[in-house]
Amino acid sequence: xxxxxxxxxxxxxxxxxxxxxxxxxxxxxxxxxxxxxxxxxxxxxxxxxxxxxxxxxxxxxxxxxxxxxxxxxxxxxxxxxxxxxxxxxxxxxxxxxxxxxxxxxxxxxxxxxxxxxxxxxxxxxxxxxxxxxxxxxxxxxxxxxxxxxxxxxxxxxxxxxxxxxxxxxxxxxxxxxxxxxxxxxxxxxxxxxxxxxx
Numbered sequence: 538x539x540x541x542x543x544x545x546x547x548x549x550x551x552x553x554x555x556x557x558x559x560x561x562x563x564x565x566x567x568x569x570x571x572x573x574x575x576x577x578x579x580x581x582x583x584x585x586x587x588x589x590x591x592x593x594x595x596x597x598x599x600x601x602x603x604x605x606x607x608x609x610x611x612x613x614x615x616x617x618x619x620x621x622x623x624x625x626x627x628x629x630x631x632x633x634x635x636x637x638x639x640x641x642x643x644x645x646x647x648x649x650x651x652x653x654x655x656x657x658x659x660x661x662x663x664x665x666x667x668x669x670x671x672x673x674x675x676x677x678x679x680x681x682x683x684x685x686x687x688x689x690x691x692x693x694x695x696x697x698x699x700x701x702x703x704x705x706x707x708x709x710x711x712x713x714x715x716x717x718x719x720x721x722x723x724x725x726x727x728x729x730x731x732x733x734x735x
Contacts, residue, residue, distance in 0.1 A: 550687055554637030556624075559684070564600045564621035564635035566643045571658050576638065577695040578660035579685060580645055580703060581720075582622060583667040583711040587611040591628045591666055600625070600635045620644060622662035624684060630676030632684060638692065648703040650732075651696055656703045661688060669701075669712035678716070682723040695730065702732040 550557050570576070586595035587609050598604040600621040606612045622644040625633040636642035644662030648654065663681065667673050688694055699715065700708040717731060724730075 551638075551691055554639030556632075556634055556638070556684065556687060558687075559624065559632040559634035561634050562597055562601060564642075565602060566600065566619050566621035567636040567640045568643075570639070570641045574641075574659040576659055576661060576692045578650060578656060578703075579688060579694055579697045580656065580660045580662050580700060581681070581697070581711055581715065582644065582662060582664045582700045583669050583673075583715070584625075584664045585666055585668055589668050589671075596625055596664065596666065597633060597635075622664040624662070625664045625666065626677050626680045626684075627666045628674050628677065630674065630680040632680050638688065645700070645703055647707065650698055650703040660703075661692070661694075665711060665715075667711065667714070669710035670714050671712070672714040673711070673716075678719055678723065682720065685720070685724055689724070689726075696732075697726070697730050698732045 555561060584596055585591055586599060588611065595604060602619060604612060606616045620643045621635045623634060623636045623638055623642045625635065638661050641657050642662050643657060645656040645660060648656035650656055653659070663684065665673055665677050665681065685697065700710045701712065721731060
């Protein structure tokens, strides 16, 4: 698990870093990875816009710089923000992709993990539609497990962490409502992949 497989079934799921089973909505918010970057970290986030409201397309609009900043008072606090994760999983388990996994998405911000800073350089960001501290849907865990397994077969993934672990004290998602043990069991992944498993 976690070793790159350049050919065969795993490779057939991918086209230049795009996952064939995700709905593609290419974002402009990305850049090239540094030449020596090892894509070995998966970062789990949670997001909803406005917080606690789901299924309205606002996350997709944010990641594509199409959010109407005047549509809700909350948006004034994030006006002009240019961000994107690689993937987004809706409450119903629908999988969206915004940036090729071969590229550097703008999801982590100021961050540090496993002795390295600038986690955007060598990580893949996975956003779950939800509110930090709250629980997530069974369909989301199913989709998250599937995309994590596909990523671990295609890229040299060695770590899976939350935004709260790579930006401690600054970010708190996905929060205590996320079931790390469930993800670990679903992936049959050893403890060494995770920052902590309560």
